[in-house]
Amino acid sequence: xxxxxxxxxxxxxxxxxxxxxxxxxxxxxxxxxxxxxxxxxxxxxxxxxxxxxxxxxxxxxxxxxxxxxxxxxxxxxxxxxxxxxxxxxxxxxxxxxxxxxxxxxxxxxxxxxxxxxxxxxxxxxxxxxxxxxxxxxxxxxxxxxxxxxxxxxxxxxxxxxxxxxxxxxxxxxxxxxxxxxxxxxxxxxxxxxxxxxxxxxxxxxxxxxxxxxxxxxxxxxxxxxxxxxxxxxxxxxxxxxxxxxxxxxxxxxxxxxxxxxxxxxxxxxxxxxxxxxxxxxxxxxxxxxxxxxxxxxxxxxxxx
Amino acid sequence: xxxxxxxxxxxxxxxxxxxxxxxxxxxxxxxxxxxxxxxxxxxxxxxxxxxxxxxxxxxxxxxxxxxxxxxxxxxxxxxxxxxxxxxxxxxxxxxxxxxxxxxxxxxxx
Numbered sequence: 020x021x022x023x024x025x026x027x028x029x030x031x032x033x034x035x036x037x038x039x040x041x042x043x044x045x046x047x048x049x050x051x052x053x054x055x056x057x058x059x060x061x062x063x064x065x066x067x068x069x070x071x072x073x074x075x076x077x078x079x080x081x082x083x084x085x086x087x088x089x090x091x092x093x094x095x096x097x098x099x100x101x102x103x104x105x106x107x108x109x110x111x112x113x114x115x116x117x118x119x120x121x122x123x124x125x126x127x128x129x130x131x132x133x134x135x136x137x138x139x140x141x142x143x144x145x146x147x148x149x150x151x152x153x154x155x156x157x158x159x160x161x162x163x164x165x166x167x168x169x170x171x172x173x174x175x176x177x178x179x180x181x182x183x184x185x186x187x188x189x190x191x192x193x194x195x196x197x198x199x200x201x202x203x204x205x206x207x208x209x210x211x212x213x214x215x216x217x218x219x220x221x222x223x224x225x226x227x228x229x230x231x232x233x234x235x236x237x238x239x240x241x242x243x244x245x246x247x248x249x250x251x252x253x254x255x256x257x258x259x260x261x262x263x264x265x266x267x268x269x270x271x272x273x274x275x276x277x278x279x280x281x282x283x284x285x286x287x288x289x290x291x292x293x294x295x296x297x298x299x300x301x302x303x304x305x306x307x308x309x310x311x312x313x314x315x316x317x318x319x320x321x322x323x
Numbered sequence: 324x325x326x327x328x329x330x331x332x333x334x335x336x337x338x339x340x341x342x343x344x345x346x347x348x349x350x351x352x353x354x355x356x357x358x359x360x361x362x363x364x365x366x367x368x369x370x371x372x373x374x375x376x377x378x379x380x381x382x383x384x385x386x387x388x389x390x391x392x393x394x395x396x397x398x399x400x401x402x403x404x405x406x407x408x409x410x411x412x413x414x415x416x417x418x419x420x421x422x423x424x425x426x427x428x429x430x431x432x
Contacts, residue, residue, distance in 0.1 A: 035367060035385045080387035081368030252365040275368020275387070316421075321363030321371050323387070 021091075023098060023188065024209035027216060028089035028136065029071065030169055030229050031059075033078035033323075035274040040075060043273050047249045048231070049160025051145065056117065064231060065155055066164035070118040070140040073166060073229070081274045081323035083226035086169055087122065087134035088187075088215070099123060099135050099187070106186045128182045129173035130223030135187075161242040163231035167281045168214050170228050172221025172322055179218050180205040189215070191295040193262045195306060203300065206262060211289040213263035219319065227322045228269065230279035239266050242280045246270050254317055259285070259309040262298060276323050330408040335377055335415050339424060343408050349374070349381070350403035357425030360403070360416070367391075367405040374420060375399045379412035 034040040041060050044050050050062040053071050058078075061071035069089075076084060090096055100123055103110045110125040113134065120138030127133050145155045173179035180202055183189040189207035192214055197203050206214040219227060233239050243257050246268065254277060256268035266282030298306040304313035328345035332352060343352035350362055350372050363371030370390025376399040383396060384405030391402055403414075416422045 035387060080389035081364075081366070082387075082389070254364075271364040271366050271368075273366050274385075275364030275366030277364065316361060317363050317371075321369045323364065323368045323389075 022209045022211075023091050023095040024088045024135075024215065025091045026089055026210050027072075027086065027166060027168055028069070028139065029074060029087045029134075030166065031074035031076055031084035031086075032226070032229065032272075032276050033080055033082050033084060033274065034075050034272075035078070035081060037075060037077040040273050043249075043251075044073070044075060045159065047160045047245060047251060048272075048278065049158055049162035049245075050231075053142070054117070059117075061117065064163045064165040065158060066144045066146075067166070068141060068144050070142050081226075081276050083131065083169075083171070083224070083276075083323075085124075085132035085134060086171070086216070087136055088209075089139065090135055090137045093137045096121065096123065096135065096137050102186055102188075108186060127179060128175065129171055129179035129218060130225075131171050161231075161233070161238075161245050161280060163233055163242075163280060165232050167212075167230045167232040167283060168216060169226075169230065170217040170219060172223075172225030172227055173218050174221070174223050176203050176205070176218050176220050177201055180207070183207050183216065183218070190289075190293075192289060192293065193296040193298065195219075195262075195298045195300060195303060197300045208289055212283055213265065213286045213289065221319070221322060225322045226276060228277035228279045230281035233266075233280045233282050234284050236266065236282065236284075239268065239280060239282050243268055254321075255308060255311075255315055258311070261302075261306040261309040262296075274323075277321070328408060330379075330411045332408065332412045332414060334422065335413055337416065337422065337424070343412075345407060345409075347407065348384070348404050349401075349406050349408065349412070349414070353403070357429045359421070359423040361419065361421035362404055365404045367402050370402065372403040372420075373400055374403050375415045375417070376401060377413040377415050380409040381406040381412065382409055 054061040059076045062073040063071045113122040118140040122134040122136040124134045193206045194202040195204040204219040206217040252271040254269035265286045268280045333340045341356040363369040367386040
């Protein structure tokens, strides 16, 4: 089965105070601010080649507005439109958005607004395209290279997992299975990495976190130092997940949205023949937080 | 000029009191005292640290209306991670707040 989703392209997150939170996203998290249009700011990691990956929109609450996947090819838009029809999923065609072309917009059974798009302005990363250095000097904050994945909550995880598998053709890399054999959480991929999106039990439309990649243990610990220097609220870490093997820091933005620096450098590469790894719910502790071997008070209860 | 604190925050039904500066959140004062309560994002977004005022006044700070509505504020609820005291406070702690007194293990000398 060919893969048709190149990546989690964008997430739109709500901010209780855009000026305050932009200072955090630019100077502490260290994203590149690419534009600000009214109540929305557009940001991205330094190594991302399209116009933006994070939209931050001022609102009276925290949480996620929508998430969007970028398709590999323009034809994949037609392919998915046919699948949405085949599975009788109601969708809207969004003719264009800021620096982005046509999108298909629908609501997943998890309650999240999901979009598929292919065209977005290709701006390049911050390095030259001829004879580039390996990384840019003078970046502020943690400066993750890119958005990696998101984790969302669903009131009926099996339904949401099935939707992403059947309709959008994501594959399960790992899942958490209860004693009845029912998956209550799943990590789903198309890009050859452990996950583009994951689903855990919780409220409809809940936003658990968005993760930005860090590419070394040194970068992970440097991120922890920077968060602490700025008195950011660290939720967990630096640590490691049993699921995905990735290293991690969970922390919160000033509006209370959880973010992650995800060290995919310790994770595996997916192969088309990779089959799902199972974790049993009695081992949820090491599955989520490998070193402490138990859940903290926030993982399944605190999200926006 | 109004008094600038610090203010006493007393917990019902426990009777314990912590000192809270005018410019610090009630949650910050509780954690600094060595006591523990359940809290989450510390950004006013998740609502995990919600408590209820029995007496006194707070400045609510920036809170998501999805987790602290206007009506809840009127009824005395506040998010302890954001709320700053404007007077001495008496705060009701429910089971969900998971209050724990400062443990002797915290500083056993």
